[in-house]
Amino acid sequence: MAGVEINDTFVRRTLANGRVEEVAWTELAEVRLITTADGPFAEDVFFVLIGATGKGCVVPHSAADTAFLARLQALPGFDNDKVVEAMLSTADRQFLVWRRAQSPDGRRGYRAN
Structure with a gap:
């Protein structure tokens, strides 16, 4: 069945x-928002969650509840200003809102809660 499942372990989107598409919170490496010029009568904002392996999950704004956004906002360094900018966008754009910090040895060092 098509839809989005968001829980404490992962985010999963099943297409029609x-x-x-799935990414575990512990493997999350980057979060982007993609906006399109298709709104306001079509889906035009998408959260793109990218895992450490490069695979990820696209969450349409309509499937992103307040608990999902709160989980993202809890990530250290999450850029709320970029989220606001993305929500106001009416063009085809990408906004990097969070990237996992790298440890001094160059490895991605942050583990999501």
Whole structure:
């Protein structure tokens, strides 16, 4: 069944064709917002969650509840100003709102709660 599942372990999107996109919170490496010029009568804001392996999950704004946004906002260094800027955008754009910090040895050092 198509839809988005968000829980304490992962974010999963199942598309109508059965394809599944998933990223575990502990593997989250980057969060972007993508906006399109398709609104306001079509979905035009998408959260893109990218895991450490480069795979990820796209969450349409309509599927992003307040608990999901609160979870993202709890990430250290999450850029709320970029989220506001994205929500006001009416053009095709990308906004980097969070990236996992790197440790001094160059490895991605932050683990999401």
